[in-house]
Amino acid sequence: MTFTLYKEARLNCLYVNIAAALLRLPVLKESLPFLFNQAGLYYQDTQDEDEFVLSPYYRELDDYIGELFGARVCRKGYAGGESYMGALKNVLGTGRSAIIEADIFYLPHSGFYNRSHFPHALEVIGYKDGVFEICDHYYVYHGTLTDAEFRFIFESSLQSPFYKLLNLWNLERHVTKGAGVPDAAFHSGVIRDNYRNMSGQALYDCPAGSRAGLEAFEPICRQITRLKTMDQDASKFKAASYLYEGFREIANSRFQHHNFLKAIGENELAESYLEADQSWMVAANLLMRAATANQFQHFEERILNRMQRVREKEADHLELLRQWLERAEPEGCGRSFMTQYSPRSGQ
Known part of the structure; x- marks a missing residue:
C-alpha cells in the first residue's frame, strides 16, 4: 500500500473508503470529483414510522466506478462473524484492501466506543501474524486490531439493530480503459x-x-x-x-x-x-x-x-x-x- 489515510471530510464513511480503495488500484486523485457527482434528493417511508430514508443519491455508485475506472465493486454479505473474518482474510491475501462495516459502539478507537450505536465502515489494508492493519479514513485513524478483537466486533455488530448481514467490499480492475478524464x-x-x-x-x-x-x-x-x-x-x-x-x-x-x-x-x-x-x-x-x-x-x-x-x-x-x-x-x-x-x- 502506497499510503495509509485518505483525508476528505465531506465524504461519508463508505464513500471515503471507496475513494481510498480506488486510489490504491491506482486511479488519479484528480479523477475522483467525476465519481461523486450526484446532487439529487429522495425520501421514502418505511414500515417503522420512526424510520425513513432521506438521501441525495439516486444512482448506484458501482456503475460509475465501472465506466470511469474500469473497476468492479465486489460486495457480499455475511451472517456470521467467523465467515466474515475468513472472507476478509481471503481478500487481504490477494494483496488488495477490503472495506468492512461494524457498529461504531464496538470500535475501540472511536469516540463513540461503548457510548453510541451507529453503523460505520472502515478499510482494512493488511493482515500479518494475527493482527489486522486498519485505516478509518472518516475519523483519520491508522492502527491495528487483533483476531480476537475483530471477532468480538463482528459478532457483536451482528447483534445490533443495524445489521442482519455484514457487507464486505473490495475493488478489482477488470479492464485497462476508463481511467482517463471523462468527456x-x-x-x-x-x-x-x-x-x-x-x-x-x-x-x-x-x-x-x-x-x-x-x-x-x-x-x-x-x-x-x-x-x-x-x-x-x-x-x-x-x-x-x-x-x-x-x-x-x-x-x-x-x-x-x-x-x-x-x-x-x-x-x-x-x-x-x-x-x-x-x-x-x-x-x-x-x-x-x-x-x-x-x-x-x-x-x-x-x-x-x-x-x-x-x-x-x-x-x-x-x-x-x-x-x-x-x-x-x-x-x-x-x-x-x-x-x-x-x-x-x-x-
Missing part, C-alpha cells in the same frame, strides 16, 4: 440526470414509492412537525437523527457536486451549489440545537423557514440546470451517460 458527453449526462431526479421525472435506482426531487420536501417537513408531538424521547431523537444525518449528507453531496462542476469548468453553477451546501448545513445545525435542548416546538418555525429557503435554492438550481441543458443540447439530441450504460437505469 463532454459524461458531463452532460451527469447534469441531465441530476435535473431529471430533482424535477421528479425519474427515480433511477431509488426504491419504489420514493418521493423524488422537490416533491420530497413535503414529507421531510411533515417529519419535522411530527417531532414536537412524539411522546417517547427515544422515538423523537431517532427521527431527529435520521433528519440530521440526511441533511448533512445532502449538504455533502452539494459540496461534492460543486467540485464536479468546477472540474468541468462550470464555475458559476458550481458557486450556486456551494450556497446550497451551506443552506442544508444550517438546517442540520438547527435540528441539532433543537435535539440537544429537547426543544423541537421552540425551533420548529425556524427549521421550517430554513427548509423553505432550501427549497427555493433547489428550485433555482433546477432552472439553472434547465438553461444549461438547453444551451448544451439542442432538443432531441444526446442521451444520459448513465441511461446508456447502467443496467439498472430502467430507461
